[in-house]
Amino acid sequence: xxxxxxxxxxxxxxxxxxxxxxxxxxxxxxxxxxxxxxxxxxxxxxxxxxxxxxxxxxxxxxxxxxxxxxxxxxxxxxxxxxxxxxxxxxxxxxxxxxxxxxxxxxxxxxxxxxxxxxxxxxxxxxxxxxxxxxxxxxxxxxxxxxxxxxxxxxxxxxxxxxxxxxxxxxxxxxxxxxxxxxxxxxxxxxxxxxxxxxxxxxxxxxxxxxxxxxxxxxxxxxxxxxxxxxxxxxxxxxxxxxxxxxxxxxxxxxxxxxxxxxxxxxxxxxxxxxxxxxxxxxxxxxxxxxxxxxxxxxxxxxxxxxxxxxxxxxxxxxxxxxxxxxxxxxxxxxxxxxxxxxxxxxxxxxxxxxxxxxxxxxxxxxxxxxxxxxxxxxxxxxxxxxxxxxxxxxxxxxxxxxxxxxxxxxxxxxxxxxxxxxxxxxxxxxxxxxxxxxxxxxxxxxxxxxxxxxxxxxxxxxxxxxxx
Amino acid sequence: xxxxxxxxxxxxxxxxxxxxxxxxxxxxxxxxxxxxxxxxxxxxxxxxxxxxxxxxxxxxxxxxxxxxxxxxxxxxxxxxxxxxxxxxxxxxxxxxxxxxxxxxxxxxxxxxxxxxxxxxxxxxxxxxxxxxxxxxxxxxxxxxxxxxxxxxxxxxxxxxxxxxxxxxxxxxxxxxxxxxxxxxxxxxxxxxxxxxxxxxxxxxxxxxxxxxxxxxxxxxxxxxxxxxxxxxxxxxxxxxxxxxxxxxxxxxxxxxxxxxxxxxxxxxxxxxxxxxxxxxxxxxxxxxxxxxxxxxxxxxxxxxxxxxxxxxxxxxxxxxxxxxxxxxxxxxxxxxxxxxxxxxxxxxxxxxxxxxxxxxxxxxxxxxxxxxxxxxxxxxxxxxxxxxxxxxxxxxxxxxxxxxxxxxxxxxxxxxxxxxxxxxxxxxxxxxxxxxxxxxxxxxxxxxxxxxxxxxxxxxxxxxxxxx
Numbered sequence: 001x002x003x004x005x006x007x008x009x010x011x012x013x014x015x016x017x018x019x020x021x022x023x024x025x026x027x028x029x030x031x032x033x034x035x036x037x038x039x040x041x042x043x044x045x046x047x048x049x050x051x052x053x054x055x056x057x058x059x060x061x062x063x064x065x066x067x068x069x070x071x072x073x074x075x076x077x078x079x080x081x082x083x084x085x086x087x088x089x090x091x092x093x094x095x096x097x098x099x100x101x102x103x104x105x106x107x108x109x110x111x112x113x114x115x116x117x118x119x120x121x122x123x124x125x126x127x128x129x130x131x132x133x134x135x136x137x138x139x140x141x142x143x144x145x146x147x148x149x150x151x152x153x154x155x156x157x158x159x160x161x162x163x164x165x166x167x168x169x170x171x172x173x174x175x176x177x178x179x180x181x182x183x184x185x186x187x188x189x190x191x192x193x194x195x196x197x198x199x200x201x202x203x204x205x206x207x208x209x210x211x212x213x214x215x216x217x218x219x220x221x222x223x224x225x226x227x228x229x230x231x232x233x234x235x236x237x238x239x240x241x242x243x244x245x246x247x248x249x250x251x252x253x254x255x256x257x258x259x260x261x262x263x264x265x266x267x268x269x270x271x272x273x274x275x276x277x278x279x280x281x282x283x284x285x286x287x288x289x290x291x292x293x294x295x296x297x298x299x300x301x302x303x304x305x306x307x308x309x310x311x312x313x314x315x316x317x318x319x320x321x322x323x324x325x326x327x328x329x330x331x332x333x334x335x336x337x338x339x340x341x342x343x344x345x346x347x348x349x350x351x352x353x354x355x356x357x358x359x360x361x362x363x364x365x366x367x368x369x370x371x372x373x374x375x376x377x378x379x380x381x382x383x384x385x386x387x388x389x390x391x392x393x394x395x396x397x398x399x400x401x402x403x404x405x406x407x408x409x410x411x412x413x414x415x416x417x418x419x420x421x422x423x424x425x426x427x428x429x430x431x432x433x434x435x436x437x438x439x440x441x442x443x444x445x446x447x448x449x450x451x452x453x454x455x456x457x458x459x460x461x462x463x464x465x466x467x468x
Numbered sequence: 469x470x471x472x473x474x475x476x477x478x479x480x481x482x483x484x485x486x487x488x489x490x491x492x493x494x495x496x497x498x499x500x501x502x503x504x505x506x507x508x509x510x511x512x513x514x515x516x517x518x519x520x521x522x523x524x525x526x527x528x529x530x531x532x533x534x535x536x537x538x539x540x541x542x543x544x545x546x547x548x549x550x551x552x553x554x555x556x557x558x559x560x561x562x563x564x565x566x567x568x569x570x571x572x573x574x575x576x577x578x579x580x581x582x583x584x585x586x587x588x589x590x591x592x593x594x595x596x597x598x599x600x601x602x603x604x605x606x607x608x609x610x611x612x613x614x615x616x617x618x619x620x621x622x623x624x625x626x627x628x629x630x631x632x633x634x635x636x637x638x639x640x641x642x643x644x645x646x647x648x649x650x651x652x653x654x655x656x657x658x659x660x661x662x663x664x665x666x667x668x669x670x671x672x673x674x675x676x677x678x679x680x681x682x683x684x685x686x687x688x689x690x691x692x693x694x695x696x697x698x699x700x701x702x703x704x705x706x707x708x709x710x711x712x713x714x715x716x717x718x719x720x721x722x723x724x725x726x727x728x729x730x731x732x733x734x735x736x737x738x739x740x741x742x743x744x745x746x747x748x749x750x751x752x753x754x755x756x757x758x759x760x761x762x763x764x765x766x767x768x769x770x771x772x773x774x775x776x777x778x779x780x781x782x783x784x785x786x787x788x789x790x791x792x793x794x795x796x797x798x799x800x801x802x803x804x805x806x807x808x809x810x811x812x813x814x815x816x817x818x819x820x821x822x823x824x825x826x827x828x829x830x831x832x833x834x835x836x837x838x839x840x841x842x843x844x845x846x847x848x849x850x851x852x853x854x855x856x857x858x859x860x861x862x863x864x865x866x867x868x869x870x871x872x873x874x875x876x877x878x879x880x881x882x883x884x885x886x887x888x889x890x891x892x893x894x895x896x897x898x899x900x901x902x903x904x905x906x907x908x909x910x911x912x913x914x915x916x917x918x919x920x921x922x923x924x925x926x927x928x929x930x931x932x933x934x935x936x
Contacts, residue, residue: 107598108684108713108750129598130575131682134711162710168754169711189757211713211750214599214682216576240842242630243602243637245576245679282576282679286636289657346814374708376842 003068004047007092010064014057015098017049026075026093031083033326035337035386036410043468046073046087051095055176055184055206058094062182062204065092065438072178073440074200076115076147079139081323083412084151084199088442089464096146099206105129108212109171114146114205121145125212132215134161134169138322146205149173149196153407156248156278156318158370159239161213164196172209177433185433194429199414199443202430217281218247220303220317222264223291228253228273228365230296232352232378235275237294239369239376244286248278249369250321253356256364256383260328263314267300274300276320322381325366329383337392340407341380341399343367348377351404358398361385380404413460415445420454422446471536472515475560478532482525483566485517494543494561499551501794503805503854504878511936514541514555519563523644523652523674526562530650530672533560533906540646541908542668544583544615547607549791551880552619552667556910557932564614567674573597576680577639582614582673589613593680600683602629602637606790614673617641617664621875624716624746624786626838627707629681632664640677645901653901662897667882667911670898685749686715688771688785690732691759696721696741696833698764700820700846703743705762707837707844712754716746717837718789721824724832724851728796731782735769742768744788790849793834797851805860808875809848809867811835816845822870829853831863848872881928883913888922890914 001009008016017023024045031037047070052058065072071091078085087093096115103111105128112121118133119141125131135157137143143152149170154163161169170192177183185203187194195203225231231251239249257274258265268274275297279287281304291297303311320328326338343351356365362385367378384395389410396406411417414426427446430437437447442462445452452460469477476484485491492513499505520526533540539559546553555561564583571579573596580589586601587609593599603625605611611620617638622631629637638660645651653671655662663671693699699719707717725742726733736742743765747755749772759765771779788796794806811819824833830853835846852863857878864874879885882894895914898905905915910930913920920928 108682108748160710166711167709167758168713168751171750171753188753190760211711211748212682214576214680241635242628242839242842243634243679245636280576280679282639283636285639285656290635292658371710374710374844 003070007064007068007070008048011050011061014060015051015053017051018047020045023047023049023093026078026095027087029078029080029083029085030323031081031086031412033081033323033330033337034410036389036392037083037412041083041086041412044086044088044466045090046093047090049093049095051098053098055099058176058204058206059182061092061094062176062178063180066178066180066436069436069438071438071441074150074204076144076150077117077139077142079137079143079147080151081409082151082417084443085147085440086412087440088412088462088466090466094204096144100144103207105131105212109209110212111207111209112145113207115144117141118143118145118148122215126215130215131212133157134211134213135164136318138318138324140318145208145210149208150198150200150205153197154370155322158368159246159249159376160371162371165193168211170196170208171211173205174207175203175205175433177203178439179433179435193425197414197418198426199440201414201434201440201444201447202426203433203439216245218278219281219284220301221277221279221287221299222257222267222301223275223277224268224272224298224300225275225296226272227296228356229353231273231275232349232367234294234297235367235369235378236349236376238277238290241290244290245280245283246277247280248276248318248321250276250325251365251367252276252325253365256325256329256366260325260332261320262328262332264301264320272300276317278317322368326381326383335386337384337386338381338409339384339396339399340409341382342372342405342407343378343380344403345372345375345377347403351402352378352380354402355399355404358402359395363395411460412443413445413462414443415454416460471538475532475536475538476516479518479529482528483519483521485519486515488513491515491517491561494546494563495555497546497548497551497553498791499549499554499880501549501791501798501805502878504857504860505551505880509551509554509880512554512556512934513558514561515558517561517563519566521566523567526644526672526674527650529560529562530644530646531648534646534648534904537904537906539906539909542618542672544612544618545585545607545610547605547611547615548619549877550619550885552911553615553908554880555908556880556930556934558934562672564612571675573599573680575599577677578680579675579677580613581675583612585609586611586613586616590683594683598683599680601625602679602681603632604786606786606792608786613676613678617676618666618668618673621665622838623790626836627714627717627844628839630839633661636679638664638676639679641673642675643671643673643901645671646907647901647903661893665882665886666894667908669882669902669908669912669915670894671901671907684713686746687749687752688769689745689747689755689767690725690735690769691743691745692736692740692766692768693743693764694740695764696824697821699741699743700817700835702762702765703835703837703846704817704844706745706758709758712758713748713751714745716744716786716789718744718793719833719835720744720793721833724793724797724834728793728800729788730796730800732769732788740768744785746785790836794849794851803854805852805854806849806877807852807864807867808877809850810840810873810875811846811848812871812873813840813843813845815871819870819872820846820848823867823872826866826870827863879928880911881913881930882911883922884928
């Protein structure tokens with residue numbers, strides 16, 4: 001009897017799925033945004049999907065897999081873009097979709113199971129006491145909170161609260177270790193960084209305690225500009241308006257808004273750049289006054305004054321932003337891809353201008369304004385009209401040579417997609433919490449190849465990656 | 469029959485007070501923080517206090533005073549420090565204390581009459597839906613919302629929301645003009661600046677619509693440092709923590725905390741500088757982690773872990789900060805006074821250091837961290853061990869020569885206490901709304917002496933100031 005068969009026997013009481021087509025479907029995320037990852041990972045699949053209904057069932061899975069040396073890759077909704085939740089060496093897909101209960105809500109705080117869908121959490125918090133989460137990805141309506149914490153970094157709301165990495169944006173994580181006898185740990189404060197944004201390589205997050213903020217009616221607004229850089233100036237000033245409550249500011253260069261936002265197309269000229277905003281309803285007078293200060297800005301659409309039919313048929317503004325911009329682009333032009341860039345304060349505007357001038361129509365700009373270390377600056381998720389991997393790497397190098405770090409979404413490891421160095425805290429915790437290295441193998445270079453040279457420009461190839 | 473007697477006859481149905489002692493008391497604010505204003509204004513008094521109970525009654529007062537050429541000085545609670553509400557030419561004190569109803573509360577918005585006490589508004593908003601105002605002065609428990617808007621600039625909460633001047637921090641003002649037939653105006657957006665921070669010189673604010681934010685249990689924390697500048701570094705970094713929700717950050721140099729904070733003295737060494745903080749209760753784990761990152765910081769007091777008896781007997785943290793620091797100082801050392809300084813971003817820390825080194829124990833530092841044009845920086849309300857007016861002016865000049873603008877709290881005019889230039893918007897609105905110049909005379913130089921030269925270093929002396 002193979003290890004896998006033995007595992008199935010041991011977990012007979014749990015919800016298991018081994019239909020290869022379904023298992024493969026549950027082994028994928030949005031890695032195919034990247035033509036590079038698409039080629040590398042398209043064949044990747046796990047062997048078995050287990051969908052536990054409780055923490056006890058997860059412990060049962062972990063114990064069994066530990067004993068049988070079977071890898072475990074934890075999965076939320078599979079909305080990542082870096083192959084975060086793809087089982088490079090096969091094994092078990094631990095699907096937390098059924099661990100989705102909101103356990104308690106009080107002023108400023110929600111406690112929730114890791115597999116809960118982010119928009120569902122907000123629905124409950126709004127109904128309970130007019131509250132909502134501080135941050136969410138553009139995959140608000142599909143992503144899980146645990147997946148966001150394990151594989152995301154920020155998103156809508158980051159203009160007010162920075163990113164998940166910032167102290168205070170996660171209050172507590174309940175984490176299971178991958179040992180003969182899994183331990184239950186409650187992490188707070190500095191300890192949170194042991195498992196946050198670790199792709200589930202060093203523990204299983206089962207429950208999270210998150211800060212809440214006030215929920216308001218957010219008005220979706222599109223502001224149009226003839227020149228993209230005027231839109232950037234506008235966005236930068238708007239982000240620095242201390243009293244004007246917004247939740248999202250995304251300048252997007254023409255012709256992306258017209259060409260990719262199919263249902264908003266009628267509001268946008270092809271040569272118009274757009275700043276996508278979400279504004280608190282009670283701030284709309286102030287917002288309109290702010291727009292009137294800028295002779296180059298014109299409001300193309302605001303949901304609070306729109307026809308009811310439009311409001312119903314249009315996607316929400318957050319589904320035009322962050323990686324939904326790319327997603328909409330891929331539907332229209334399947335050949336595109338994207339990058340993730342930081343334009344560091346205080347030179348963000350000049351750096352954006354430099355990259356726009358250098359790369360023009362090959363890399364149409366898409367910025368996301370955020371608070372970063374206390375300052376308003378922007379990330380970029382520019383569209384890349386992809387030709388070759390070589391040219392893609394040149395474009396990345398051009399950004400880095402111009403002082404704009406790239407969080408490379410064409411790599412599947414934590415380090416290459418992130419800070420390009422070993423995270424000693426996460427590595428040390430993995431040694432404790434996953435001594436056999438069974439959790440999501442191949443994602444942490446520091447574990448797989450401690451001698452890897454991040455300055456080598458060499459692609460890390462995980463030796464355990466299942467052959468195509 | 470004098471004009472005043474005729475006024476009393478015409479307003480016979482209203483609540484009037486002409487007992488000279490009470491009238492004088494209602495003619496004063498906290499101008500005596502300044503030895504200069506104390507000398508200039510100590511004798512100032514109105515002739516009659518009128519306390520209307522409705523907007524209709526205010527209109528009755530304005531019509532009568534307009535017809536009789538009697539000045540009207542509007543008063544909230546008299547908690548200003550610049551003589552904002554002192555009737556330099558006598559006349560009517562329009563006391564709005566009875567116009568204090570909370571009219572409606574919805575998510576993000578409260579509508580309230582101008583005379584409502586700020587803490588009372590918050591009590592109602594908290595009970596209604598867990599909300600509170602964004603900003604309040606340290607005189608939270610006594611000041612009115614209308615007085616704050618007409619004569620204040622920011623305070624507790626400005627670390628998150630900037631100042632009242634920022635678009636979005638006031639939604640709507642209902643304003644009466646001083647004409648034969650007073651008009652009722654509803655101002656929003658850009659128009660708000662016509663009457664905000666105009667000391668009631670160009671209209672009577674009767675109703676305000678303010679944005680609300682989420683109310684939390686705020687934990688009062690005192691963090692101690694051996695060196696003041698280490699406290700400043702800590703405060704600066706704390707203000708730049710995007711995910712750590714605080715409402716107040718005030719570094720105060722030794723020996724002020726020990727010597728002036730009598731009920732907190734037991735927690736503080738004489739040579740210890742302190743950073744006074746208010747932190748959301750659910751952020752205390754993150755806050756403690758943040759403090760542990762700084763080897764020079766130690767938590768001296770936190771209200772969430774304090775004895776119940778302490779919590780009951782100690783004043784709240786906001787009553788150690790802003791101008792309550794000065795007030796506590798005046799009780800211990802009546803000879804002191806203070807300044808209001810801006811240390812502009814990005815050199816705020818170096819500018820603070822320069823001023824501390826230049827002025828030492830003569831001007832013990834007290835900073836208030838705020839968001840200002842999108843950046844975290846600090847205002848100062850340093851204690852000044854006052855000797856002469858000449859030396860005070862030297863100290864002011866030293867600040868300005870070192871790039872730290874002073875909002876001079878030793879002047880009673882809008883311009884000298886503010887931007888040192890004519891506010892054309894306010895002046896134009898005064899011409900419309902107060903054609904006879906009867907509202908709070910002597911406070912707007914641009915009205916009284918259009919040829920006044922702000923660069924002359926000459927003190928503006930209002931010719932209409934009643935003789936001592």
